Amino acid sequence: MxxxxxxxxxxxxxxxxxxxxxxxxxxxxAQYPERSAFSCGxxxxxxxxxxxxxxxxxxxxxxxxxxxxxxxxxxxxxxxxxxxxxxxxxxxxxxxxxxxxxxxxxxxxxxxxxxxxxxxxxxxxxxxxxxxxxxxxxxxxxxxxxxxxxxxxxxxxxxxxxxxxxxxxxxxxxxxxxxxxxxxLEKLALLQYTGGTTGVSKGAMLSHYSLLANVIQTLELFMRPGLLAPERDVRIAPLPLYHIMAFATNCLSSVGMGLHTVVIRDGRNLEEIIDAMRRYPFSLLSGLNSLFVGLMNHPAFGELDFSHLKWVTSGGAPLNVEVGRRWKALTGAPVLEGFGLTEASPVVCTNTLLTPYREGYVGQPLIDTQVRILDEQGKPCPPDEPGELCLRGPQVMQGYWQRPEETAQVLDADGWLRTGDIAVQDAAGLLKIVDRKKDMILVSGFNVFPNEVEDAVMRHPGIRECIAIGVPDARKGESVKLFVSLRDPALDAAAIIAHCREYLTGYKVPSAVEILDELPKTSVGKMLRRQLRDLELQRSAAS
Missing domain, CATH: 3.40.50.980 (Rossmann fold)
Structure with missing residues (x-):
């Protein structure tokens, strides 16, 4: 509402x-019938x-x-x-x-x-x-x-x-x-599946109202005089349209703006992306950290003409500050990072060329979007103090499909959504995402939930116990690391990863496996995932 x-x-x-x-x-x-809407191949x-x-x-x-x-x-x-x-x-x-x-x-x-x-x-x-x-x-x-x-x-x-x-x-x-x-407008338009904070994948109910609201909020920012020239601007769109960010940005908002969007069939194929960039005088690109790293490391990328490029939009995964700096140095165009989540259709805030900017921050909330940063007692945090990000706005979902109890855990009667994300907001209203939902792993912009990985791993009779965590990955943002204790001492990491590939989509498959004699637990037997996360952070800092 x-x-x-x-x-x-x-x-x-x-x-x-x-x-x-x-x-x-x-x-x-009605406005520009003959203008190119989408190209692909x-x-x-x-x-x-x-x-x-x-x-x-x-x-x-x-x-x-x-x-x-x-x-x-x-x-x-x-x-x-x-x-x-x-x-x-x-x-x-x-x-x-x-x-x-x-x-x-x-x-x-x-x-x-x-x-x-x-x-x-x-x-x-x-x-x-x-x-x-x-x-x-x-x-x-x-x-x-x-x-x-x-x-x-x-x-x-x-x-x-x-x-x-x-x-x-x-x-x-x-x-x-x-x-x-x-x-x-209040009818259901889209079921976009997400894990929310924990548990099995749930369908976020996004109405025609919430999807259109998010398009209008985006247009209000980017259709200002001097920013876009839709009759000339071309957007390169490599992210998969089944992902909420790409669907909302590269499909719905692109049509709302009247842009020509060049859809890349395989966003992992850097040659296909670069070929499209050669063919079209591209002015916009939607991507994420791993894509930017891959492109900049490709020998043909530096030879492209960047004279039309206005800015690059980053979302779906945190942007590494150094990657953003390298991108601007190479192309001359900034990377404008935003933040969103499936439950908000998805955009909550974003940077633009005409709004205040602070490195490492994801911009100000969109128009008609209210945010609160709350401490563990549910009280507002002062500026620059971290707390849980809560928001309310016309883009917020109706709830989780056929899951009223889980809806009630995140969405209250007044329309406030508890994101589970830890953020800070400065005196100018700019937001920074400090940490994400407690256990979720974000691989190239896709949610990976440890319970799902662990359930697949435990199908192997040779595994005794396991814990999956996210570890920093220069290309993907994060990758999945698996800690296991074994029933079968003959098992090795390669065999465990091969087992995972039978049950999990590629980006959910662990990139690394560490075998331990015992996994850390509390006195009542609860797995200590956080202890292993902290261990990996210490290792990363020491390396």
Missing amino acids: PVTAEGYVAAQLTARGYRNVHDLLSEAC PSRLSFAELERQADAFARYLRHHAGLQAGERLALMLPNSLQYPIAAFGAFKAGLVLVNTNPQYTAGELSHQLRDSGAVAVLLLDRLLPLLRKVQDDSAVRQVLLTAPDDIEAPQYQSEQPDCTRFMQALRLGAAAPPLETVAG
């Missing part, structure tokens, strides 16, 4: 007449083409697939032009989007499909065998398949009788009756 009855965001939503996230696209198409979509194809997909979902407003559609795709087409089409049809990591293992996919109750899935055709392993235990009844090159070389016929090709769905939808955009 709005922070105040007459808040800026509420006034903007009313003035713009928004009813649904899809209205961002309708507005952009050799293909491009103008705003008019994007709206036309999203409309066809919406018609297919309702008229052919028989899906009803409020039902859930899982998108299990890497970066592609299919992503914005499907997302805006689903929004127009009133469906709830479920962003799903295409690197999930069967167990991870099964949990998300069952928990969300998704009735339809759009995924890469090569991932169909993975879906088949878990489909019978889910509510999925509609399966749509696509290929990475479907836009350039469309495939219409499916070899699977119970599956429909994405391009065939667009063709069928284009011939179907017109469909009005399903209105309702």
